Amino acid sequence: MPSSIASSPQLSPFQVPALRLGQSQSNKSVNACARKLFAAFRSCQCLPPEPSENELAGDNLQNYITLCGHFLSSRLIPQRSKYNAQFEPDEDCVSYLKTPTLRNYIGQHFKDIREALPNHVQLKNLGPGEFPLWYSAFLVQFERACSRYHIDHGHEMNEGSSNNIRPLFFKNTNPDKTDFISRVSLEQILTKIMKEAPKNNVKDFGHFEQRAMLMLSFSAIGRAGEIKFQKFSDWRFDPYLQTTDIKWEEKKTLTMHAMPMVPDKSYLVCFYHAIACYFALEDGLYRNETQQADGHYDFLFPSLQKIGNNSVAKKVGSIIKTNLPPKTPNKITSQYTAKSLQIGGITHLASHPTMTTLRAAAQTGHSTGTTMDSYVDSADVVRGIPAALAMHQYESLESKIKVYSLDMLPELVEKLVTSLFCISVPSFKADGSLYAVTRAAAASLIAHHNTVTSDLGYRNAVSCYRRTKAREAKISDPRYDRTMSPELLLEKWSKEVMDSFLASNTEFTDTNPTAIGLAKSMDELKPVVLGLKTSNDLLVKELGSVAKELAMKTAAVSLYQEEL
Numbered sequence: 413m414p415s416s417i418a419s420s421p422q423l424s425p426f427q428v429p430a431l432r433l434g435q436s437q438s439n440k441s442v443n444a445c446a447r448k449l450f451a452a453f454r455s456c457q458c459l460p461p462e463p464s465e466n467e468l469a470g471d472n473l474q475n476y477i478t479l480c481g482h483f484l485s486s487r488l489i490p491q492r493s494k495y496n497a498q499f500e501p502d503e504d505c506v507s508y509l510k511t512p513t514l515r516n517y518i519g520q521h522f523k524d525i526r527e528a529l530p531n532h533v534q535l536k537n538l539g540p541g542e543f544p545l546w547y548s549a550f551l552v553q554f555e556r557a558c559s560r561y562h563i564d565h566g567h568e569m570n571e572g573s574s575n576n577i578r579p580l581f582f583k584n585t586n587p588d589k590t591d592f593i594s595r596v597s598l599e600q601i602l603t604k605i606m607k608e609a610p611k612n613n614v615k616d617f618g619h620f621e622q623r624a625m626l627m628l629s630f631s632a633i634g635r636a637g638e639i640k641f642q643k644f645s646d647w648r649f650d651p652y653l654q655t656t657d658i659k660w661e662e663k664k665t666l667t668m669h670a671m672p673m674v675p676d677k678s679y680l681v682c683f684y685h686a687i688a689c690y691f692a693l694e695d696g697l698y699r700n701e702t703q704q705a706d707g708h709y710d711f712l713f714p715s716l717q718k719i720g721n722n723s724v725a726k727k728v729g730s731i732i733k734t735n736l737p738p739k740t741p742n743k744i745t746s747q748y749t750a751k752s753l754q755i756g757g758i759t760h761l762a763s764h765p766t767m768t769t770l771r772a773a774a775q776t777g778h779s780t781g782t783t784m785d786s787y788v789d790s791a792d793v794v795r796g797i798p799a800a801l802a803m804h805q806y807e808s809l810e811s812k813i814k815v816y817s818l819d820m821l822p823e824l825v826e827k828l829v830t831s832l833f834c835i836s837v838p839s840f841k842a843d844g845s846l847y848a849v850t851r852a853a854a855a856s857l858i859a860h861h862n863t864v865t866s867d868l869g870y871r872n873a874v875s876c877y878r879r880t881k882a883r884e885a886k887i888s889d890p891r892y893d894r895t896m897s898p899e900l901l902l903e904k905w906s907k908e909v910m911d912s913f914l915a916s917n918t919e920f921t922d923t924n925p926t927a928i929g930l931a932k933s934m935d936e937l938k939p940v941v942l943g944l945k946t947s948n949d950l951l952v953k954e955l956g957s958v959a960k961e962l963a964m965k966t967a968a969v970s971l972y973q974e975e976l
Contacts, residue, residue, distance in 0.1 A: 446517035474546050484514050485558035511558040578747040579756035592740050601735040602680045609873040616715040620689040622731045627686045631803050632660050632671050633757035633776045636725035636750030642712035649848040654813040656849050657793040662777050669777050669790035672797050675815050676804040679860035688853035693877055697835045725750045764802040775799030806919045814916035816855035829854050831885035861906035
């Protein structure tokens, strides 16, 4: 029986703040939360604060409750929320409302509707504990849908997700527009990070570590917190396939699958350039005694081992938000989180014209939903190469890969590597299993020197570091003038290494593959055409001789005829 407050004409069942008769304090709290939740829901749906008789007339009541169920079973509702349009969680809230709680909230909302509309055609003949027939079936479907969504997406609460997450793409179609959304891209964020990087060495969470974290998360299409588990002992360089398999561990399923990394023409999302900057400018390959004692020796990002998995995702989201264009509205800023990288990466992958579900699943780790999952080897690096190529702007997913190389400078490789990197991890040294990765990283750093200097300015941290190390190492090349300055020699090497890379990876040339094939065919036809021309010239010459001989014989015959 409702209390006097509940029956007061000033307050509707959707506003009752007091305890009902026989109602516990905990039930009062639950009911208050339910009313606050559905008030926010109605606001999101552009509905008036309270349901009216006309709004819910006839079958509209069932339609309305179904809409409520779909809304609550298709998103994560934080336990402590701002109850705004995005249902953003309060600070440090990493838990969401579970299925039983949401079911109770719907029940409370339905109870409030019954009290507000006692004469509704579907409610007026029901007893106190009775419900319409459709309501029981609805609850079964709601619990099933809600539980399924929580299983698939429950980790996202720890990544600081909202319900309107915007994807983060590498590059947008019209980046110069001033609507902020078109200006926001991974390219813009990474460029800003590199431009603002200080020239002094930063040990923890430096700009180049942040850049590597974002680049790896995007390329691997992984959940943000999963970059924490990157370990050097899992890495393998395949000299035949020319890929570095960094193996990706999924915290959700406790599985690991192959994750091939391939070079990219753009230094911003090139795996080798990203790790090279981190290794060179922030001592990413050096481990001090404390890191070794703490068991962080083998991790790519030792600094991430100091914080919890949930905090890693928040840190990635914070890096994105911090580097958005100036004056980006708060509403848009709040919609970019760590999850944005994964959503943007999946869209980028799926948009490739020759991408298939099986190839995409090899990169993302998702199930194909078929029995094929039982037969494929998740550790097979070959399976993941097509998706890796698609993520890094290769048109053909059958392209032959060739990493950045210093083969044209064989006698200088060791000196270059030593001058660029401070290495304490044995596998990356000259006699280590990952030395090929070290060389490729150094080659990428040199290959992109001219482009980085042009894009980011002469005084950017990366270019300054390379010039400084070139002077300190007193680099020289017997192929050039001995008086040539290290800075100028570095520029020549940059062009030489990049030209060699582009020649080996024709996908990245300005001419498309079809034109390349046509040009190649024309080159092959040249000797044939020249041969035909030569044969034709000989034939013409021979015909000329025959004609001349015939003319002479004709003249001789004429003379004989005259004599006769």
